[in-house]
Amino acid sequence: MNKITKLGLLTFLISGALLAGCSFESDQSTGTEKTVEEETQNTDVKLDTSAVIEESIKFYFTANEGGSISKIDASSNEVVESIEVDGAVHNVQVSPDGKILGATLVPAMNHGGEDTHGEDSHGGSMEMKGQALFYDIETNELLKTIEVGNHPAHIVFTEDGKYALVTNNEDNNVSVIDMGSFSIIETVNTGKGPHGFRISSDSQKAYIANMAENTVSVLNLDSMEEEKRITVGSAPVTTGITSDGKVLVTTLNSENMLAIVDLSTDEVGKVEVGVGPAQVYIDENNQFAYVANQGTESNPSNTISVVDLESKKVTATIETGKGAHGVVSDGNRLYVTNMFENTVTVIDTKQNKVIDTFEVGEVPNGISITE
Numbered sequence: 001m002n003k004i005t006k007l008g009l010l011t012f013l014i015s016g017a018l019l020a021g022c023s024f025e026s027d028q029s030t031g032t033e034k035t036v037e038e039e040t041q042n043t044d045v046k047l048d049t050s051a052v053i054e055e056s057i058k059f060y061f062t063a064n065e066g067g068s069i070s071k072i073d074a075s076s077n078e079v080v081e082s083i084e085v086d087g088a089v090h091n092v093q094v095s096p097d098g099k100i101l102g103a104t105l106v107p108a109m110n111h112g113g114e115d116t117h118g119e120d121s122h123g124g125s126m127e128m129k130g131q132a133l134f135y136d137i138e139t140n141e142l143l144k145t146i147e148v149g150n151h152p153a154h155i156v157f158t159e160d161g162k163y164a165l166v167t168n169n170e171d172n173n174v175s176v177i178d179m180g181s182f183s184i185i186e187t188v189n190t191g192k193g194p195h196g197f198r199i200s201s202d203s204q205k206a207y208i209a210n211m212a213e214n215t216v217s218v219l220n221l222d223s224m225e226e227e228k229r230i231t232v233g234s235a236p237v238t239t240g241i242t243s244d245g246k247v248l249v250t251t252l253n254s255e256n257m258l259a260i261v262d263l264s265t266d267e268v269g270k271v272e273v274g275v276g277p278a279q280v281y282i283d284e285n286n287q288f289a290y291v292a293n294q295g296t297e298s299n300p301s302n303t304i305s306v307v308d309l310e311s312k313k314v315t316a317t318i319e320t321g322k323g324a325h326g327v328v329s330d331g332n333r334l335y336v337t338n339m340f341e342n343t344v345t346v347i348d349t350k351q352n353k354v355i356d357t358f359e360v361g362e363v364p365n366g367i368s369i370t371e
Contacts, residue, residue, distance in 0.1 A: 059137065060369040061101055062326070062337055062344060063089040066362025069103060071140065074369070077346060077356050083140055085133070091154040091196075091366035095179070096161045098137065098370045104152035104166060105131040132166050132177060137370060144182040148175040153195045154238065154366065158203035158221065165206055165219075167194040174208065176224060186224040190217040196238020196279060200245050209236035209250050216250055216261075230266050232259040238279050242286040247309060249289050251277035258291050258307055271312050273305035278325045279366075281334075282309070283349070290334055292324040300340045306352060316352045320345040326367035337364035 059080075062070040065088045071081040087107040094101055107128055130152035134144045149168025157164050157179070164177040172194060176186040193212030199205070205227070208217040215229040216239060234254035241248050248261040256277065257270040274293025281290045288306050295301030300323045306316040321338025324345070328335050334347040338357075342364060346356040 058098075058370050060328070060335055060367065061092045061094070062360045062364040063092040063103060063366040064361030064364050065089065065339075066342075067108070068361040069101070069135075070360040070364070072344070072360070077344075077358055079358075079360055081140055082361060083135065087131075089365070090152065092368045093155045093157055093164075093366075094137065094368045094370050095157050095164075096159055100143065100179075101135040101137050101368070102155040102157065102164050103133040103135070104148075104155050105133055106151060107131060130166075130168070132164065132175070134164075134182065146175075146177060146182060146184065148184070149173060149187075154197055156197060156199050156206070158199050159201055160203040162203065163221070165197070165199070167197060167208060169193055169195055169211075174206070174219065176221075188219055188224055189226055190219070191215045191229055195236075198239050198241045200241055201243045202245065205245075207239040207241055207248055207250075209239050211235050211237060211253075216248065230261060230268070232261065232268055233257060233270065237277065240280045240282040240289060242282055242309070243284075244286065247286070249280055249282065249307075249309070251280050251291060253277055256293075258289060258305070260289075260307075260309065260312060269312055271307050271314060273307065273314060274303045274317070275299075275301040277305070279327045281327045281329055283329055284331050288315075290327050290329065292320075292327040292336055294323050294325045294339065297323065297340055302338070304334065304336060304347065318347055318352050318354065320347075320354070321357060326365055328367050328369055330369055335367055335369065337367050339363055339365065 069083040070079050073080045087105045090104045092103045129147045132146045148166045150170035153167040153169045155166045166175045174188045178185045191210030191213040194208045195211045197208040206219040218227045220227045233252040236250040237253050239250045250259045260269045273291045276295040277291045278294040279292045291305040293301040293303045304318040305314050308315045321341045321343045323340030325339045326337035336345045
């Protein structure tokens with residue numbers, strides 16, 4: 001990820017739980033490996049605002065299940081625009097060139113209430129196709145609306161900017177969108193309940209977490225076919241891939257674990273994290289995986305587990321807001337959506353300290369920053 005501008009700163013039943021906003025039931029307790037816990041509110045931790053860092057990031061965005069996208073000024077952590085939509089926005093992603101924002105939308109007519117993943121509130125969500133939305137980042141203009149499959153979950157661009165992929169959670173497939181023509185050119189089958197995913201840095205493979213099947217589908221983006229499936233554990237929510245393509249990680253929501261996969265052998269190791277892990281993000285040095293522990297709306301968790309990928313241990317646990325879900329980093333800051341209190345927490349990754357928490361739209365889910 002590029003450095004920040006200034007230092008002033010789904011509906012799918014799984015064991016009776018409904019996939020959409022990633023709020024899952026779990027009776028397991030959090031891991032004991034944690035070493036650091038920081039408060040998120042009323043913190044006195046401040047950064048040296050006299051420091052100068054290479055200008056790069058301008059905005060970051062949150063996908064709000066309540067029907068909006070929050071556009072946030074990265075230098076001030078202030079919401080500068082609320083882009084209203086007719087339905088639930090599940091995920092957002094900034095294109096590699098930083099010019100386009102992609103989002104997945106469950107239209108209002110098939111959305112029966114808040115997307116909370118652990119609450120069956122979606123009514124007739126199988127009745128209507130979902131949509132992929134594309135916006136101009138500078139002007140907020142809606143460039144294109146593309147009909148995809150039932151209950152679209154995550155959207156991710158290939159690093160070469162050629163494609164955007166959307167997981168269709170209820171159709172068990174992925175829509176491949178050509179960004180030159182803004183059209184679907186392929187629909188690739190996956191395992192059951194495809195949800196969060198990442199694409200390798202060479203734009204060759206996509207690693208799709210199949211929540212209803214306990215597997216990760218590996219898609220070959222040259223042949224546009226599923227290459228294989230890796231069994232990882234119970235209810236994988238989303239994945240991460242190291243930049244060298246050697247290590248895959250995925251959150252196991254029902255086990256309170258992070259699975260770490262050696263892709264040369266497909267051998268799976270597990271690290272206990274917090275309750276109800278949702279999204280995960282690997283840092284630019286391939287050293288740490290940041291796991292957002294969400295819990296459920298009725299029993300929310302509120303932490304980030306920092307997992308050292310070499311030692312396979314939790315080296316820090318940082319307190320966030322209730323329902324930590326989406327997570328992304330620019331190398332200096334970690335940005336976390338807190339679903340059950342409508343906020344974003346900003347963390348200094350050098351000190352593992354919270355430096356800001358502020359309000360965004362209703363039920364913030366996915367989060368992405370400009371490249």
